[in-house]
Amino acid sequence: MNLFPINAGNLKLDGGAMFGVVPKSLWQKTNPADANNMIDIATRCLLIEDGNRLILIDNGMGDKQSEKFFSYYHLWGNHTLDGSLKAHGFHRDDITDVFLTHLHFDHCGGSVQWNTNKTGYEPAFKNAHFWSNKDHWLWATQPNRREKASFLKENIIPLEESGQLKFTSLPENDLQNNSELGFDIFFASGHTDKQMIPLVKYKGKTIAFMADLLPTAGHLPLPYIMGYDTRPLLTLNEKEKFLNLAADNNYYLFLEHDANNEIITVKKTEKGVRLDTVYTTEEIFN
Template sequence: MTLYPIEAGNFKLDGGAMFGVVPKSLWNRTNPADANNMIDIAARCLLIEDGDRLMLIDTGMGDKQSEKFFSYYYLWGDDNIDKSLKKHGFHRDDITDVFMTHLHFDHCGGSIQWNKDRTGYEPAFKNARFWSNEEHWKWATEPNDREKASFLKENIIPMQQSGKLHFIDREEDKSFSTYKELGFGVLFVDGHTDKQMIPHIDYKGKKLVFMADLLPTAGHIPLPYVMGYDTRPLLTLPEKKNFLETAADENYYLFLEHDAHNEIITLKHTEKGVRLDKTHTFNEIFN
């Protein structure tokens, strides 16, 4: 098995929304805001090469939305999936599987693209299967009013229409299971959105965890630092607490999808609770 970080692009989000009830005077220390109160956000995906299988975890926003839509997110930098794949010697047609932690537009939008004459949509990875879970799929396709602006039909329904959508079989009484069809373990969490999936990958003697929106940035480590986007913030708290304590105990390496400036972090126990231990680049740890 070989892993590759894939940069799908950078954008900005409102700092207040990203940190919920936490005052700007606190979160601005770790995630400084610009004049519009926006903070830097990444869409950092992960590519897993395992034998003849090439699986991409999450796909970023994609590029099919309107200019008005993207104006809300202040895109910056020149990273994109195609350039990042090419850097590692791959093309999007090489991808055999796309695993989506959840179906918010900034995590799955790159999975679907316009067709050639822009009359409809098609898979952006023509040879890939798409992986979700049935409960989250139902949550996303029958969205609540709070979340429906994040679940865009054009990102989701074409996966099903393609005939390439697959659901993993979640064991009802377990929050964590290892899936042979994926080749890694999955932790299910419900605070941010229903049945978000957090991949746990054993790699080169270490445990690498793809954090998705359970821990968006290193600045979100303190327990009360919960996003305003979370649908069940009081559920995020125990989910986050349990995970962070285990991560510190077991020396997990946390792969941060949304932290534009910190790729991987480790944690430690302190008198104030679990806190940041060290920041790392992917190459420092695994090359």
């Protein structure tokens, strides 16, 4: 097995929205804001090469939205999904599976692209299966009014219409072994219903792709929960459970949205689970 970080692009989001009820005087110590209160956000995806399978976990915002849409997110840097795949010797047509932690636009937007003459949409990975789960799919396709702006139909419906959509099995408890894809999945419903956190076994280590359960290292304290989360008290319990597992089992936490910290480990302290060591993906994957 080989693992590769895939940088699908960078954006900025409102720091207050990213940290909910936590005062700026606290969160800006780890996630400094610009003059408009915006903080740097990555969309760092993970590529798993395992035998004949090439599995991409999440794929960023994509590039099919309007200029006005992207202006809200202040894109920065030169990273692109295709450029990052190419840097590791791959093309999107090589991808056999796209695993979507959840269907918010910044995690799945790259799944779908315009067709050649821009009259409609088509899957951006023509040879891949797209993986979600039935409960989250229903949640995303019949969205509540609070999350509706994050579930864009053009990112979701073409996957079903293509016949390339697959559902992973749902768990009897929070943690499910997934023989279909070769890694365990931790299910978390505080951010959005049935978000999936993959746990990949690699060279004796467990790499946990944190998605929006832990967006950045700055979100480690339990009350540091995004304003975007639909059930913040549930997130509180899920974070506590997972971070204790991570500390007890020395998980390596792959941070999708942290623009500065790629992978971290955590430890238990008198104040709760806190940052232990920061690693680059190169240090862990090579």
